[in-house]
Amino acid sequence: MIDIHCHILFGVDDGPQRLEDSIALARALVADGITHIVSTSHILDPALSMERIERGITSLEAEFSGRGIELQLLPGGENHYTLPLEEMRAHTINGGRYLLLEFPHNDLPVSAGELIFSLLSAGLVPIIAHPERNGSLLRNPDLLQPLIEQGALAQLTAASLAGDFGSPVRQCARYMLKKGLVHFIASDAHGADWRVPRMQAGLKQAVKIIGRPAAFKLVNENPRMIIENKVLEYA
Numbered sequence: 001m002i003d004i005h006c007h008i009l010f011g012v013d014d015g016p017q018r019l020e021d022s023i024a025l026a027r028a029l030v031a032d033g034i035t036h037i038v039s040t041s042h043i044l045d046p047a048l049s050m051e052r053i054e055r056g057i058t059s060l061e062a063e064f065s066g067r068g069i070e071l072q073l074l075p076g077g078e079n080h081y082t083l084p085l086e087e088m089r090a091h092t093i094n095g096g097r098y099l100l101l102e103f104p105h106n107d108l109p110v111s112a113g114e115l116i117f118s119l120l121s122a123g124l125v126p127i128i129a130h131p132e133r134n135g136s137l138l139r140n141p142d143l144l145q146p147l148i149e150q151g152a153l154a155q156l157t158a159a160s161l162a163g164d165f166g167s168p169v170r171q172c173a174r175y176m177l178k179k180g181l182v183h184f185i186a187s188d189a190h191g192a193d194w195r196v197p198r199m200q201a202g203l204k205q206a207v208k209i210i211g212r213p214a215a216f217k218l219v220n221e222n223p224r225m226i227i228e229n230k231v232l233e234y235a
């Protein structure tokens, strides 16, 4: 599986704090069936530079290969919605047109549609991170639909489908999946002990809801199109 949302770098956000924590997380990701991850540390203001991210990836790759951990790392970031557009452009997934976009936890900003319009006009495609965990969308999941119709994509967190964030989040994730409003399932893993990778568990639930081919597409084919910067066709 290809995981487009993962906090693997240590000492930069609320993910791993030390090298050993990143190594433990990498082992947990591999054990969960993940072969590739996009490193998506939180990009806030002041932004974590892409040079810093790439340096972190290079050093982790060396640590992983020295330990026989087979996990491919690709650069990216979880872009806070308040960042200037040029910062978001600097933190796309694997240097392509797609970027992971983080809205505030409680509310969907009134400017969400405008932001998506600005990004698309600038040739960037936002992927809304875990809409099922946003307060406004949790109360009214149908608010996601116009954003998707505008051209944004959406990523469910596997642990939400598995029920780790409680029943309302799980129900919301199921609803969005059934309505065809999401394009990816990702781990959003932060560690081997807390916010652990739950891709297998999430995928299992997705298979029950939308069937095996459609569910596997969300963890394999669709993420591959993103890391290869290809146009994702969806109905």
Ligand SMILES: [Fe+2]
Pocket: 005, 006, 007, 040, 078, 188
């Ligand atoms: Fe995240």
